[in-house]
Amino acid sequence: xxxxxxxxxxxxxxxxxxxxxxxxxxRGAYQVGVVRAISRHYPELRLPILTGISSGAINAxxxxxxxxxxxxxxxxxxxxxxxxxxxxxxxxxxxxxxxxVMRWAWRLISGGFSEAKEPTRGLVDTKPLFKLLxxxxxxxxxSIPGIDDxxxxxxxxxxxxxxxxxATGQSVTWVQGxxxxxxxxxxxxxxxxxxxxxxxxxxxxxPLLFPAVxxxxxxxxxxxxxxxxxxxxxxxxxxxxxxxxxxRYRRATPEPDQPQAADYPSPxxxxxxxxxxxxxxxxxxxxxxxxxxxxxLAEVPAARRDGLRPIQMLVLRPSQDLGxxxxxxxxxLPKAFRFLTRGLGTRRTTNADVLSLVMFQRDYVQAVIDLxxxxxxxxxxxxxxxLYAPAVAAxxxxxxxxxxxxxxxxxxxxxxxxxxxxxES
Numbered sequence: 001x002x003x004x005x006x007x008x009x010x011x012x013x014x015x016x017x018x019x020x021x022x023x024x025x026x027r028g029a030y031q032v033g034v035v036r037a038i039s040r041h042y043p044e045l046r047l048p049i050l051t052g053i054s055s056g057a058i059n060a061x062x063x064x065x066x067x068x069x070x071x072x073x074x075x076x077x078x079x080x081x082x083x084x085x086x087x088x089x090x091x092x093x094x095x096x097x098x099x100x101v102m103r104w105a106w107r108l109i110s111g112g113f114s115e116a117k118e119p120t121r122g123l124v125d126t127k128p129l130f131k132l133l134x135x136x137x138x139x140x141x142x143s144i145p146g147i148d149d150x151x152x153x154x155x156x157x158x159x160x161x162x163x164x165x166x167a168t169g170q171s172v173t174w175v176q177g178x179x180x181x182x183x184x185x186x187x188x189x190x191x192x193x194x195x196x197x198x199x200x201x202x203x204x205x206x207p208l209l210f211p212a213v214x215x216x217x218x219x220x221x222x223x224x225x226x227x228x229x230x231x232x233x234x235x236x237x238x239x240x241x242x243x244x245x246x247x248r249y250r251r252a253t254p255e256p257d258q259p260q261a262a263d264y265p266s267p268x269x270x271x272x273x274x275x276x277x278x279x280x281x282x283x284x285x286x287x288x289x290x291x292x293x294x295x296x297l298a299e300v301p302a303a304r305r306d307g308l309r310p311i312q313m314l315v316l317r318p319s320q321d322l323g324x325x326x327x328x329x330x331x332x333l334p335k336a337f338r339f340l341t342r343g344l345g346t347r348r349t350t351n352a353d354v355l356s357l358v359m360f361q362r363d364y365v366q367a368v369i370d371l372x373x374x375x376x377x378x379x380x381x382x383x384x385x386x387l388y389a390p391a392v393a394a395x396x397x398x399x400x401x402x403x404x405x406x407x408x409x410x411x412x413x414x415x416x417x418x419x420x421x422x423x424e425s
């Protein structure tokens with residue numbers, strides 16, 4: 001077991017560290033397990049920059065609002081996830097689900113005429129999740145007191161949540177923090193905002209499944225829909241190191257070639273591929289870009305780097321396929337909701353990625369948290385080295401601040417099936 005050390009994560013020798021949490025619906029429980037394992041070794045560890053997308057936005061906001069140390073925050077966050085049931089996330093009654101499905105069907109066969117009476121929203125109603133988030137992230141005078149307190153005390157530098165504007169098609173990142181400079185890039189921008197449960201809901205509104213959420217008069221959906229640079233908010237906020245927890249299992253070389261459906265692809269199969277492309281593939285692409293630029297920068301003298309600064313990065317991801325794990329728990333979903341998912345074809349594919357997005361029930365969540373803890377423990381020496389090693393000397397910040405560091409913790413190599421994979425070059 002790693003011996004705890006005294007870590008200082010302010011700007012200095014050990015570097016300003018950001019925790020970047022991506023999406024994945026119920027698979028976000030994996031992030032909880034990883035953070036929980038780290039907190040056991042470093043209960044007083046501070047992660048001053050927190051960014052999140054989709055379910056990662058829930059975890060980032062929760063950590064940002066918690067006023068205790070990392071160990072107590074991770075424990076409370078795990079208890080929150082373990083208290084989830086499908087009923088606490090969305091309406092699962094037969095009447096509500098049938099009504100939503102019929103609205104979609106009537107819209108199609110009426111040529112959109114039904115929109116004049118009532119707009120078609122998501123397949124499920126997420127009011128229960130909004131109520132739950134309002135309880136655990138209460139808003140007082142337009143903001144969450146815990147986030148305000150942590151920023152005022154210096155424990156937190158900034159928290160940033162990303163969502164997609166359905167009006168403009170842009171990726172919008174709401175930022176609350178100290179010493180923050182906003183950014184404007186093609187199809188993505190930063191905005192100042194006092195984070196609330198509404199922002200969290202907007203970031204995690206899975207397209208088609210969950211309804212869009214209105215923020216300041218504009219409708220938003222899941223932050224991963226077209227966010228081409230999910231690591232960029234952490235970089236713009238000054239991170240010198242990035243710890244990112246992905247919910248994407250990297251298959252061994254032969255695995256991607258295995259067919260995931262025996263005949264014509266079901267809607268569940270198609271949605272699984274689309275959601276992976278939207279929410280998970282772009283994270284891997286951004287990580288790869290960071291690594292490639294780093295290798296180029298390593299060959300360039302510091303005086304000629306044109307403001308680019310080195311960024312050290314460590315990627316943690318599941319050692320098992322979280323989608324495949326969800327199949328075992330499918331029979332215990334609420335009857336009406338199980339009927340709906342099977343209607344999408346979840347029983348006709350070996351790819352259960354769509355199912356895992358909505359598997360908000362204790363047994364699955366517990367299994368995923370446990371896996372996150374085991375995976376983090378298996379790499380704790382590497383995590384410790386990453387956290388405690390001095391940051392690479394920073395240069396002036398560039399437009400996106402890209403370049404990952406060249407410490408052993410940030411190097412990448414293929415891993416075989418059954419281990420926590422790193423990014424492949």
